[in-house]
Amino acid sequence: MKEKKDSIEQLFSQLENQWDTETPRLGHTDRFSKKLNAEPVQTKKKNWIPLSLAASLLLIAGIISFYQLKDNQPTNQWQNASAQTKETHDYFASVVEKELTDLKSKQTPETEQIINDALTQMKVFEQDYQKIINELQKNGDTKQLLHAMILNFQTRISFLEEVIKKIEIITHQKNIENEKSI
16 A cells, blocks of 8 residues: 555655646636536537428429429420310320220230330330321421321221230130140
């Protein structure tokens, strides 16, 4: 224990003239006691979660409203077309859409290639149709353009019906082969 006492005395002897012995300025105790008794200052934590959530919601609402406004605007492709042309387009487009939905519903591993080829051909028909629409925008509504539009839609519908028939034949043949193996 004496060794510890010697080491402490040695420490104090080394620090002998290094102590701060000056008297503090006037009013030091008052300032110190005020700081001691004052409520601790809490730093405000910036909570970014509500702010980022609000910003995200605003962004989503903006995107949705942009696309709704875009969908609600009348398309310029029909500005030179008559009401009869618009009705014809709407009717045939709905029939083609129904046939496409029917075609896609029949997709199986055996019919996948046929359906993909049919969809590729439908893109070609759509490109031809866009050329007709461009002519409609340039030249206005004419009988030839209306006839070309109807012919394009009829070709699409006939094509889709033929593809659906082929798919039904393939499906039927597969069912017959499965029945023979039972």
